[in-house]
Amino acid sequence: MAIYSIKDLEKLSDIKAHTIRVWEQRYSIVEPKRTSTNIRYYSDDDLKKLLNIALLNKNGYKISKIAKMSKQEMAQKVADISEVNFENATQLDALTISMIEMDEYKFDKIISTNIHQIGFEQTMLEIINPFLDKLSLLWLTGSINPAQEHFISCLIRQKIIVAIDKEPYSENPNAPKFLLFLPEGNTDELSLLFLHYIIKSRGNKVIYLGQNIPFQDIKAVFSIHQPQFIYSIISEVFTKEPVQKYIERIGSTFTQCDIILTGYRVLAQPLRCPQNIHIHETLGQTISLLDTLKEASVSLGK
Numbered sequence: 001m002a003i004y005s006i007k008d009l010e011k012l013s014d015i016k017a018h019t020i021r022v023w024e025q026r027y028s029i030v031e032p033k034r035t036s037t038n039i040r041y042y043s044d045d046d047l048k049k050l051l052n053i054a055l056l057n058k059n060g061y062k063i064s065k066i067a068k069m070s071k072q073e074m075a076q077k078v079a080d081i082s083e084v085n086f087e088n089a090t091q092l093d094a095l096t097i098s099m100i101e102m103d104e105y106k107f108d109k110i111i112s113t114n115i116h117q118i119g120f121e122q123t124m125l126e127i128i129n130p131f132l133d134k135l136s137l138l139w140l141t142g143s144i145n146p147a148q149e150h151f152i153s154c155l156i157r158q159k160i161i162v163a164i165d166k167e168p169y170s171e172n173p174n175a176p177k178f179l180l181f182l183p184e185g186n187t188d189e190l191s192l193l194f195l196h197y198i199i200k201s202r203g204n205k206v207i208y209l210g211q212n213i214p215f216q217d218i219k220a221v222f223s224i225h226q227p228q229f230i231y232s233i234i235s236e237v238f239t240k241e242p243v244q245k246y247i248e249r250i251g252s253t254f255t256q257c258d259i260i261l262t263g264y265r266v267l268a269q270p271l272r273c274p275q276n277i278h279i280h281e282t283l284g285q286t287i288s289l290l291d292t293l294k295e296a297s298v299s300l301g302k
Contacts, residue, residue: 003041006032011138012047012096013054020050027067029053048101052078055093082110088126095131099144099152107155120163121201124194125283128156132190153190160193167200176293177227181209181218183246186236186263195231198287202294219253228257231286235263244271251277260286 010017023029030046042050052074056066059081066074082094091110098107114123135152138144178199182192189211200206207225209217222230230250234243241249243265250259251274262280273279280286 003043004047005041009042009047009050012100012144013050014093015050015054015057023053023063023067027063029063029067044100048097049074051093051097051100055081055090055097058093059090079106079109082106082113088130091127092131092134095127095152096134099135099148102148102151104155107152111159120159121198124160124197128159129194129283132156156190157193160190160197164193164197164200167197170200170203170205172203175203175205176229177205177207177225178229178231179207179209179218179222179225179227180231181213182211182233183238184212184214184240185238186234187211188235191235191263192233195233195286199231199290202290204290204293215249215253218250222254222257226256230254230257230259232259232261233263234261234265236265238265243269247271247273247277251275260289262286 004012006017006020009015009020013020020030024032030042030050032040032042032046034040049071053063053066055078056074057063061077069077078094078097081090091114094110095107097103098110111123111128114127118126135144135149139149180192180196180199182189192208192211196206196208207221207227209221218230232250234246238246247261247266255276257276259277260280261277266279267281271279280289
């Protein structure tokens with residue numbers, strides 16, 4: 001059983017610690033336990049209950065009314081709100097609950113409903129990406145455990161792969177070709193998978209290598225496919241060489257194509273980039289480039 005401090009509850013629910021204490025005293029919504037050294041802590045059940053209460057409260061339910069609800073009634077009202085309220089904050093709260101409870105059905109229902117309403121790409125941009133940002137913060141502060149993080153990441157990964165598979169392979173001979181990979185030491189591929197989707201969905205061809213790819217393998221694949229673009233995300237620490245040296249090496253090796261780089265390790269420091277390397281600070285820059293390429297490709301096909 002996991003244990004949580006009141007600060008953990010505050011981070012996960014976005015309800016101030018002071019407010020949580022007031023609700024405890026007036027409505028007994030949760031009952032903190034104490035360690036042998038008299039330190040207050042909360043259980044998994046306390047956290048799940050508070051997350052549901054927080055979502056209901058943010059959607060207009062008074063705490064006095066919520067406190068009288070049964071567990072089943074509370075869960076049903078949360079489910080109802082998640083299906084009809086598409087405000088981003090509500091959807092993020094609902095996803096957080098599904099992660100904490102490790103409830104695949106609830107997660108799938110939230111994401112599938114959003115995809116039906118606004119499409120896969122907008123669901124990723126407006127719901128899942130902000131949720132992943134929140135997830136990173138919770139992970140760094142120790143408010144969630146590795147099992148919860150892996151559980152939800154795998155479900156998101158499955159959704160992206162299904163969406164990629166639904167996109168037809170481009171038969172346009174003028175379609176640009178992209179080589180996607182994460183370099184050695186980089187293993188978090190959710191963002192790269194989403195890039196695969198948005199690139200393919202705009203009629204481009206994609207060679208997807210995945211995570212932790214040695215430099216020699218990139219050279220071998222490049223010699224076979226000769227892509228016009230290389231795209232990589234550098235978010236984790238290199239162990240063999242500085243980022244500056246790596247981008248100089250990749251730029252001088254693949255002079256025949258444009259190389260797009262992004263990720264924390266690229267954006268967080270000043271870098272001297274060869275002429276064929278372009279740093280994208282936002283996903284919007286990439287989408288804008290892809291839309292321009294799509295228009296040019298269509299024009300050439302006419």
